[in-house]
Amino acid sequence: MYQLIQRQPELILQSPDTLLRLYPVHERAVRITMTGRDHFLPEPEHENLTPVVLNKTPFPDYVLREEGQTVTLKLKYCAVSVCLETGAIAYQDSTGMLLTQEPQRGGKHLVETRVLRNIFTGEGELVQRQSADGVKVTGGEYETVLDRMAYQAKVEFIFGEEGLYGFGSHEEGYGNLRGKSRQLYQQNMKACVPSFVSTKGYGFLFDCRSLMTFEDNAYGSYVWMDTVDELDYYFLAGPDYPSVLRTYRDLTGAAPMLPKWAFGYGQSKERYQTAAELIEIVEEYRRRKIPLSFIVQDWQTWEEGKWGQKSFDRSRYPDPAAMTRRLHELGAALMLSIWPNMNGMGENQQEMLEHGYMLGNRSTYNAFSKAARDLYWKQADEGIFQYGVDAWWCDCTEPFEADWSGTLRLEPHERLKRNVEAAKKYLDDGEWTAYSLCHSRGIYEGQRKTSEEKRVVNLTRSSFAGQHRYGALTWSGDIGANWETLARQIPEGLNFCASGEPFWSLDIGAFFVSPGNEWFRCGEYPHGCEDLGYRELYTRWLQFGTFLPMMRSHGADTPREIWRFGEPGTPFYDAIAKFIRLRMELLPYLYSQAAAVSMKGDTFLMPLGLAFPSDPASFDVTDQFMFGPSMMVCPVTRPMYYEAGSKPLEGVPKSRAVYLPAGSGWYDFWTGEFHYGGRSVEAEAPLERIPLYVKAGSILPLGPVLEYPGQAPHPELTLRVYPRKDGNFDLYDDEGDSYRYEKGMYSLTPVHWDDRRRTLTIGRREGCYPGMPQSQVFHIVLGKMEKTILVEHGEEIQISFDSLLG
Template sequence: MTKFYLHILFCFSLILCRAELFANTSKIYSGSKQIVSDNGSVVMPEKQVRFTVLTPRLIRMEWDNTGKFVDNASFTVVNRNLPQVKYTVSKSAGWFRIKTAEVELSYKSGSGKFNVNNLSIRYFAKGQKPISWKPGDVQQNNLKGTSRTLDKYDGDIHTVTGEKLTLEDGILSRDGWFFLDDSQSLLFDNSEWAWAQKRQNDGAQDWYFMAYGNNYKQALADYTKIGGKVPLPPRYAFGYWWSRYWSYSDAELKKLVSNFEKFNIPLDVLVIDMDWHLADKGGVSAEPDEFGEPKMWTGWTWNKNLFPDPPKFLEWATSKKLKTTLNLHPASGIGPHEIQYSEFVKKMDFDTTQKKFIPFLGSSKKFMNNLFDVVLNPMQKEGVSFWWLDWQQWLEDKEFKGLSNTWWLNYTFFSDMERCGDKRPMIFHRWGGLGNHRYQIGFSGDTRISWASLAYQPYFTNSASNVLYGYWSHDIGGHIFPKNSNRILDQELYTRWIQYGALSPIFRTHSTKSSFLNKEMWNFRGEYFDAQYKAIHLRYQLVPYIYTMARKTYDTGISLCRPMYYDYPNDEEAYTFENQYQFGDDMLIAPISTPMKDDYTKAKVWLPKGTDWYEWHTGTLLKGGQVVERAFSLDEYPIYIKAGAVIPMYRDVTNLQDNSGKITLGVFPGGNYQTRLYEDNGDDKKYETEYAYTSISTSKKQNSMNITISPREGSYKGMLKNKTYEVVLYGSVAPKSVLVNGKNLDRQVFNTENQGWKYRGDDLSLVISLPETLCTDKTEISILYNEGDTQLEKLINDGMSEKFKRLERFTSELKVKKNNVILPNSIGKSLGTKNMLEYYPERFGTLVREFDENYRLIPQDAKGMELRENVLNWYLGRLGL
């Protein structure tokens, strides 16, 4: 009888919700997706209550005394059209219950509005700690999200108030659950260009509860299902952005780009700050800036003194394969001095004789439509790629109460590009709140130039992934000097900041208008230039890996830069080492944010258990499950690769506008591995369905390594038919032979670019250059080693390449400190080892063992060089001996 009753109740609830639910549906937008329809998993136990089972762990709970529930998309929840979820409903002792595989919701029938006495949820997923929740419960351990801006912050301390920055709460918490009260969130209407509207019933409840335990990745994935995906930025966005607040003319920018080319520095985006346009005193904002000067920021008309022919300038930038963005401060509206004023006035039906400013009003669809149609879209057709929207004025719309200007401008600018353009939309603005992840890239504001700011930015960036806002762009190098500083750019600080920027989501240098802040690389010399050059080229080298991870962000909601606790939630170190982060799935970064001492900076790094980690810049394979303290020279950085990982990379690329056919597969010491290389058109809007993957796998045995490059799967417009692969096995012994598809591959003579294999001594790597092949073909690489090479591999991956580097550097410096120094045999032979390995890889074992023996003899033999004690101690100390 009970089963029959439950079956009747279940069927009745489905029929009832089918009849009453979702009369309206909205148009789908790729970035602001509004898909509001019945997914079938809806239960209405009574007229005033509606529950929607969205996933096995995520439930929507609505109470409305009128019984007229909200079916429109809200700002934070834009999709409820999810796959059917298995669940059961039951009723006993006056309680109505919904149970899925992971949660059970209990509601006291007929008890009205949700409260602590009539609603509760239990979470009991397999392998997870049980969780109980009821209304009013407060999280104790939220892992935080992000903040609107870092303007005027030195690290996380405000320079005016002295207060510490408090980040907003995020989706993730060690409490294991997330509660979203969406009752006051604004809604989208059902017009063709969806617009903001208020809810009709202020007293209604619209809640979402999600339980996840410590499965943080699942929680973020579940939120993307209802909150929308993180759009994939165009490929060029992952290149280097040059930005400076400076009154550049087009001639100066052409000279700038010429120097980038001269010094072989990659570049993809030109960011032109506000001086591109005219300004008028009539458009001054009400408040002064921090220096007391009036803010004449708004402008829409090119300054012809700086840019005499803007379309020609944009045409030139396009010819250089550069994307251009212009800074906008729209708060003052449209003034009578603007060239677009007359047409704008007519479109707005204003009195053309008044010659008054047309005030900015973001909530007016008419105003915004005309802003895009009359002012902005024509400039985009001439070559402006996207907009840097720099709203710094009143936070809330002046006529629409509760409408955040930051949030709303992100939506309107992004969705207009989406509606009207054929390129992938992108917006560069500030964080506006939950749901703003759908409008991609954030500008974090005007930070102070200090080690504290550099130290704080990794944590700030990583925690933002907890609200899916994974594409923060910082003013790399800092924006402005702290007060009372000597206004001298610290070259070491800037270099370390560049190294972090190269391993951050968006790589953009910037600074305020100051003649003391000349961050162009050619203004640096020696080791500072070299380290910055290496960092920028490393960024471009890693773009295939970065872009593959960016696609994963779109698919799963997991950001490129994310906290360690996503993968290691049970390890306390994942929470305490909050500045280090995962850079995609296979890389761990521990940013350096302190100055060097004695030529090196020491950094403590937590290496999680479950894998070994390869310290890329020193060639050291370290055991996981420990905290290590490591030393790094200026051109080194704490980059750790999972043992055995395969990292797809570019080679010989200085611009990302086109897909490159030259791919390097970096294979790192360790065991078997599988990965995929993602590709798409790079800048079209069809990436959701038009893309391709190439699978790469490795299989290692005692005396052999097999690498398989599988045929590419998928297609997209402009896809290359052929690729030229280079396979680099880092920390590898020299091979006995290399076979490609069963045929023996010849050894190259030194560093020629012909197909074949060679051994690279400086980083102890085997380099295999393959012939150009069809991407539809399968390539099998077999590397055979000599017996006993396993022990040699352990020897070379104990930092031998770092020893090469230190010995060469400090022996050269020693010759300067002491003229006519006579080097003992142990040092002389050690210095020549890396070159001998390239010349005679067949003697690999002998050469490596001799180096190890000779290096151990250096402390004893160095005494015979008749050095002063302080020089001897300096030399041996720098060698780590």
């Protein structure tokens, strides 16, 4: 039995065994904490702490209602009711309608547990091994002591007729998580975000940095947490998913703008060996007139034997400043790989050890320490950034793994056990899953203090709630080249973005292409891009990758440059070139959506179930998604032309089934043909295209096919109008880099389509930025009709169409 013992500025309820606290931190969010102690822990304020939620100040504008055995905390957009008899919580919308609830027996559980800590002496033998995931070091002498008492925690739910999404990006290929399980721990090919959302328009964020599991099956529906100092989570209210998403960002921080070049096409492989090779690759793209926005230098730029040293081997990169200068002259940015682990006693490692900033293996730096993060950035700046490098690829940000070996993939429970134990040996049981969050913070804060002219771009292999605020993008790890993996990547990326983190990507073409003796070498193409079967798979992968926040080709075993797949006039080359060019055409749409992500809490990728929650048929669609507000992307995930070994396929239809969600009309992007929603169609999908649809009422801005962003600073733009419904679009632009947009140096041009009046209004451009043109040419396309207009700064123009065609 609970008693209400405090009403302001927060609700505190007491039972014989626990304290339960509820208070709003936002007009759409309630924080819920629970402890078995007689007091709640104070909010930690030390400089090493990297919080998930930035502002936990109680939101004062709520109403408290006490009715019999129920206490209700009511906000403008939601209400939370507690049963005094059991402590069970019911979560409601603004009208009092039940969204979800805990079982009446009480859905929150705490089990006291001991937290042990290993105190390393700095002595003892270290074991070094070369793995597919780089050099790994374990060992060292230590003493195990009791650090503190904490809890295992569990929160139960009763779900209804709804779809659930979130918890990050994993391997299984789950879409809707109803009836599924998730093991949340950080690992290569697992990027965990401790939050989920519902098609009913609510979500939960768990401030837990330990191992977690999610279950929705015969064992019940619950989230279990391995180690928490007290149960701490947030109910996020809607009434719809976009509102939940905005609330998540309000709590965890806004996503900064990435530079414009980051939304072009990037070329990479494992790995380019020299500065000359990097430059030659970009020059060849320029010769072929194929767009290329950035090139990526993978690992081992350091001197041989100095693993993880943040500097250039001058025998291969003799003049780093000249290298980046030449790449910039060619219009290409440079992203470079750095690692959190060091070995071989390079200068960086020695300096970290001298200051005591290494973890117990004397190889991995302690990203949980601000002082260690500051030193790591100093090393990165002096050894790399000062030479003009544009972006970071923070690889191996887990940073411990224990199962990337052997011919047989371990069973899920054994993988969990080994990997969690490997991390806990060196990191706190209740903190270790947030390593990547802290590491990303150090890079972001360090670069921002060094330069405001270059926006932070940080590609990481792991993630956590709030990591977006540090300019971090997450890719899905070292996946294998096969059709099944391609199909699984789509829903996993959607779940990652549904969690609240907007930037997800992958290795186009997969990392491992060839089969091998180790379980993770699951590619099916030993002859790489010489195999017509792989060429087809790669082409379809690149078509999917065209519609991700970052489009980056990368992997081992075989090169990935476009000329490796043929020459102009051959089918694979032409299909690849078509989509790289399409990516560049989409840049105004992409960059405007990036601004919506940053300023409005929006996202790039959305499962159909969250985009169309009133259509239950959309909940379990795993191979289609919304890309921004207008485009529905339907990748091809099965071979139509060749099997592995260049074996031709006969009689395979060059089409795929597509579900068109109810609640909207849909236009075929390629043909302009209109379809009503709420039904399935068989869509053509020859090698040179995948099914793409645009929502009725959309205004789609497109640009010319430039070789790189900025080649023509202010090109003419096309506005494609898709009628049958009113539509709006805010066209955003700025310098393309620097943080001056934070001071208001950007422009927004509102565009509105009035379907009844058949009129497009290009509103007055608001704002300005250095170098902004005073006029803009637009080509307006409506079906088969096209008009070209010049809009002067400060001018509003209406374009009336006499009829609708297409």
